[in-house]
Amino acid sequence: ILLMLIVGASITWSVSPDQTLRRVVAIYATTLGGIVLGSRYRWADLAEVLAAAFATLAVIAFVVPIVMPSIGIMHELFPGAWRGVWPEKNILGGIMALGFAILAGTAMLNPHRARLWWSFAALCLLLVLLSTSKTSLVALVMGFGTLIFVALVRRSPAIGVATVWLAVLGIGMVASVALFASDLLFKALGKDATLTGRTEVWTAAIRQIELRPWTGYGYAAVWDDTDPWAPLAKIVKEAHWRPHHSHNSWIEQWLGLGVFGLAAWAFYFLQTMVLAVVAAFRTPGAYLALPFLVIYALTSLTESVAVTYNDFRWVIFVALSVKLCWPDREVRT
Secondary structure (H helix, E strand, C coil), X not given: CHHHHHHHHHHHCCCCHHHHHHHHHHHHHHHHHHHHHHHHCCHHHHHHHHHHHHHHHHHHHHHHHHHCHHHHECCCCCCCCECCCXXXXXXXXXXXXXXXXXXXXXXXXXXXXXXXXXXXXXXXXXXXXXXXXXXXXXHHHHHHHHHHHXXXXXXXXXXXXXXXXXXXXXXXXXXXXXXXXXXXXHHHHCCCCCCXXXXXXXXXXXXXXXXXXXXXXXXXXXXXXXXXXXHHHHHHHHHCCCCCCCCCHHHHHHHHHHHHHHHHHXXXXXXXXXXXXXXXXXXXCHHHHHHHHHHHHHHCCCCCCCCCCCCHHHHHHHHHHHHHHCCCCCCCC
16 A cells, blocks of 8 residues: 555656656556455465466467467567467466466466366476566476475474575575676576666666665656656667666655655565465465466566556555455355
8 A cells, every 4th residue: 555655646756747647557456356266265375266267378378379379479580489478488488487486386276176276287398488488487496495495394393493594595696606606697597787777777766766765756757758858768878778667666766756665665575485385385376376477576677677567467465455355255155
């Protein structure tokens, strides 16, 4: 609620108030959609609603490149990489990685239809491979590892303690490699040190944030402002290409909503992640929530997926956060 209030208040300081007003209405409707889903369905039912959506997307993304390769396969940049019905391969890979987490979690929550959902999860894995997006593949592997973590934690308290210890050790090792041997990590992912120009955008966006750190420039007001003196023009000049968002969910919130908006998002995100970890020890709903949130957290570091209007990834995040606070009630006959 606090985050949405700050989003609405940003109309008063936005560099483009009319644009922010329209998009505030859109983000309120998008967020309300997530609240309705989270409060309406039990864990198993919510899982199948989301799984059906991702299964449909996976089938469409698989059929289009076969039937219409001119649309579904990239030919100029990254020739041969599948993109399905999205602008480029990384979007396909990222969505299918999230789809794998949702479908695998649904299979665990609905064992009577597990074969169906695991089949669609395998299709999502195939599409990630066909997209050639290594970042998405790493995210998918992390999500699958999280699913195994939940399964082990729920077996018994002793196995749970050992699993948590191994998970902390593994996260520490990965963090150490990222900090002290980042060149090896970039080489393994096939990326350069700029993450395909993302760090240049981050640097340029942070320079604009330094000019208005407390309020930012208004929700969703920066990236379509074509004025030659607007923040976007300065970002394009410094980054040497025109981005459509900051490619980082945290920088995006600071750029649009200022320090208080960034803090509200950070607390909301932290609350949701903590509740998901706790749920791994208490409810089978963690099969659905925790793998998705791990992939979402990784994606948020390189893409602007948080507090995004008309984006079903934000709908799912909100739905899971609401569901983690709204446990299933016993059904009375």
